[in-house]
Amino acid sequence: MANYYLVMIKKIITTCLGLLLGLALFGVGLIAIAILVTYPKLPSLDTLQHYKPKMPLTIYSSDGQVIGVYGEQRREFTKIGDFPKVLKNAVIAAEDKRFYDHWGVDVWGVARAAIGNVMAGGVQSGASTITQQVAKNFYLSSERSFTRKFNEALLAYKIEQSLSKDKILELYFNQIYLGQRAYGFASAAQIYFNKNVNELTLAEAAMLAGLPKAPSAYNPIVNPERAKLRQAYILNNMLEEGMITLQQRDQALKEELHYERFVQNIDQSALYVAEMVRQELFEKYGEDAYTQGFKVYTTVDTAHQRVATEALRKVLRNFDRGSSYRGAENYIDLSKSDNVEETVSQYLSTLYTVDKMIPAVVLEASRKGVQIQLPSGRKVTLNSHALGFAARAVNNEKMGEDRIRRGSVIRVKGSGDTFTVVQEPLLQGALVSLDAKTGAVRALVGGYDYHSKTFNRATQAMRQPGSTFKPFVYSAALAKGMTASTMINDAPISLPGKGANGKAWNPKNSDGRYSGYITLRQALTASKNMVSIRILMSIGIGYAQQYIQRFGFKPSEIPASLSMALGTGETTPLRIAEGYSVFANGGYKVSAHVIDKIYDSQGRLRAQMQPLVAGENAPQAIDPRNAYIMYKIMQDVVRVGTARGAAALGRADIAGKTGTTNDNKDAWFVGFNPSVVTAVYIGFDKPRSMGRAGYGGTIAVPVWVEYMRFALKGTSVKPMKAPEGVVSNGGEVYMRERMTTSSDLALDNSGVAPRPTQPARRAVPNENRRRTESGNAPAREELDETPVLPSNTGNNNKQQLDSLF
Structure with a gap:
């Protein structure tokens, strides 16, 4: 009987073993089939072999300072050889102690995890090696399933067959997410400890090595106690593996860690410029602009930016005092x-x-x-x-x-x-400074503070330029045949049907005083509205529109009405500065730009600005003699006219023009020498009067003076040289062929009046300004207030920003 039971037991055992073996063979067969079917379908390893991590867009000033960083992932690619050994050991001890021994999958680790999952009744933990984590991070989701783990194991094997262990570790160290928007250990070292990765201590390295398992749960800033337990676990592992000594472990456990909130060292003075570049790169590269690690070098100088920012803020603060x-x-x-x-x-x-x-x-x-x-x-x-x-x-x-x-x-x-x-001032403003010969932007400030209002008034604020627009009309007059000594009647004018609602338009000089017949030079120096209108009536609106486009203005910025002469169109400080560069550089049209060079993440030059240069490859916009005569006239504006405050620089090469619009809502000054053009605009975002202090000569000129004092420091005084074909006679300058030509304007409402008997004069110095209304213009602080607009001004509140690259 006993033998019978023994035989039965042996049969049962044999049958069970046979079934188990059969099942095992069947399982192996299924796995083999799955491998044969799945392996060829695994993704290509091109992504790993030609690794291009997502790196942010970084923008620099011309002197190498960071002025902007854009991108969701903070990452700094680092080669594996540049990571310290202490960090590599800490990560291996934490994540994959047999990293250098297995073929992508740690079989013993899998067995341990499988037993744990069976005991837990479900998938609770894994035994992913570093290679498997690389496979998951690059190719797979975080789903917990057998299928995903199977594909992960196959991919890990494929990776191990194609890449070296150090290359796999390099991919892992740069790609892994470690919380606080940090990707990679180099970035994490900066974000958590504000250190370069090669400066980490053993304690800091062990703390960072604990993050891959659960970046939020083991974040030392948010969960310091859990993070400390994880750090101790890793240090003990390092001790067991012989990576550190007992003394080193104990010392690391005692070390008090200091977490410093990482603040990107970004120069705050050029944030408006950085945003301009970001927009330009996005238009050119789309979303890739934020992930390809582009390094963009701009034309702006941080020292100029800081002075420009403070100069503008100082005036805005002073204006707000008493509010x-x-x-x-x-x-x-x-x-x-x-x-x-x-x-x-x-x-x-x-x-x-x-x-x-x-x-x-x-x-x-x-x-x-x-x-x-x-x-x-x-x-x-x-x-x-x-x-x-x-x-x-x-x-x-x-x-x-x-x-x-x-x-x-x-x-x-x-x-x-x-x-x-x-409190922050309510009044706003902008400053733009250009290299007159190339159009390179040296400084650009778009408002009091970028963080509170990102609206860039230098490039987006469409405002009336007032009398700063007059020089373009006067230049058109010179091109049409007038001279600086042409006599024009500064007298009231009434134009039936040209005003609002078909009524008569009755423009006036802002001070209500009129000077009779004066020269074109005197009229611009004193910013006489009546003379500007008569000049435009003489040369024709259509001609003036076509001519002024040579300076870079769009047709929509030039009203098709006589109010054009008073600057009632709308434009931006950047466009005005670009237009004045034509006067400054001898008549050439250059393009304002802020981008100089673009490099990719590997340091290769991707693009470089090839600017138009005055006197070389830039197109000739106006006759160089015209530009010179306008320069000489606008020197009088600074010397004895509405911009006398700019003479504080004590330089004989400065010229410019102020501008103030109706009710003192907008104040301007654009000043230049043959090298630098700087435009300043002041006004409220929601236009309203600035009161008696809101003239271009009183509120915009001081900003310009403070900035240009710095910008021109150490540069020699070099007034523009007269080009060939310019002659001087009686203290006035002429185009040679026009010196004997008469083109006096004596227009009034009824047409042409008799020519005056008084001779042409240069704008007179201060001591000779006490004239009657039939003599020369008395130069007030500002005489260029824009009158009430006639209808059909062509206003447009939206500006399409031109490409700056």
Whole structure:
């Protein structure tokens, strides 16, 4: 009987083993078939063999300073040999201790994971090697399934057959996501510790090595305790593998780590320029602009940018002094926050200190004082003196959402325990400075602060240029046959049917005074509106429109009406500066541009600007003699006219023209010498009067002077040389063939009046300006206020930004 049971047991065991063997063979067969079917369908390894990581667009100034970085992934590609050994050991100890021994899949690791998953009743963990992680990161999803793991293993094997271990490690070290928008360990070293990767300590390396497993869960900033446990696990693994000593491990565990919020070293003065370049690159390359690691070098100089920015801000600040408090700039609801201090800190980390104006959030507000939290985390109480002009806004229900209350976002200035409430100016402006011979932008400021308003007034603000447009009309007159000594009647004029709603148009000089017959030179120096209109009537609107396009203006920017003479069209500071460069460089049309060179991520030159250069390959826009005569006339504007403030530079080579529009809504000054053209515009974004202080000569010229004092420092004074064909007679300059030609204009409402008997004169110096209305123009601070517009001005509120590359 016993033998019978033994025989039966043997049969059962034999049958079971046979079934198991059969099942195993069947499984092996299925796996073999799956491999044979799947392996040929695996993706090509071109992506790995020709690895091009997604790298951000980086924009530089001409002197090599970073002025902008754009791209979702912060990554700095680093070759494997440049990663420190301590980091490589830490990552291998954490992720794949047998990395240099297996063929892509760690069989023993898989077995351990399989047992753990069976015990857990489902797929809970894996045993992915570094090679498998590379396969997943480049080709597969994060789905937890047998199919994905099977494909991952096959891909890992294929990768191991094609790439060296060091190349695989290099791919992993550069591609892996490590939290905080950091991709790759080089980027993570900067973001978490503000260090270069080769400066990491053992403790820091072990902390970073713990991130691949779960970047959020083991983030040392967000979850310091879990991150510390993960760091200890890795250090123990390194000790077991003989990578470090016991003393090194203990010392690393004791090391106190300091996490510094990484701030990209971006020069804040050129953010408007950086955004212009970003738009240009996006138009050229699409989304690839943000992932291909382009390095773009611009024409702007950071030193010029900083001076230009401060010059503009200074004038805007001074104008805003005395203004009442306009209210808090924002509000955050703190009532639902479980940790108010942390909520406020996170919010403030998204804001920037602008012009030493520090953002702060109000924690408590009462008559006794206002408690605020600063970006540093410090809490400061502001008394009534510190509140100053903002005191009336504290819990003032009449101010609605703008009142100062708990959660209000305000700005303060100061240090230590002394802070006062301040506010950003409402008045805005722009400055553009060009190389007159090439059009290269040396400085461009689009407003008070890019962070608060990204609208670029230098390139996007379509505003009336006022009398800064007159020189283009006068240049057209010279081309038509007039001279600087041509006499024109500065007298009132009335034009039936040319005004609004078909009524008569009655333009006037801004001061209401008229000088009778004066020269063309005197008229531009004193910015006489009546003379400008009569000149345009004489040469013809159509002719003037065609001629002025030579300076780079679009037809839509040149009104098809007599108001063109007063600058009632709309254009941008950049376009005006570009137009004046024709006068400055001897009559050549150059193109304003901010991009110089574009390099790819490998340092190869992808594109380089080939600018049009005055006197070389740039087209001749106007007669060089015309440009010279206009330059000489506009020197008088600086010497004795509306731009006398610019004479503070003490240079004999400066020329320019001011401009002020109706009700002092826009103020301009464009000044230049033969090398540099700089345009300054001041005005509110929603046009309104700037009052008596809002003339081009009083508010725009000071910005220009402060910037140009720096821009021209150390450069020699070189007035423009007279080109061939220019002659001088009686203190005036002429084109040779025009010196004896008479082209005086004496137009009035009825037509041509008799020619005056008084001779042509140059604009007279200050001491001789006390003339009657029949004599020379008295030069006020500004005489170029644009009158009320006639109809059909061709206004257009949208500007299509030309390509700057």
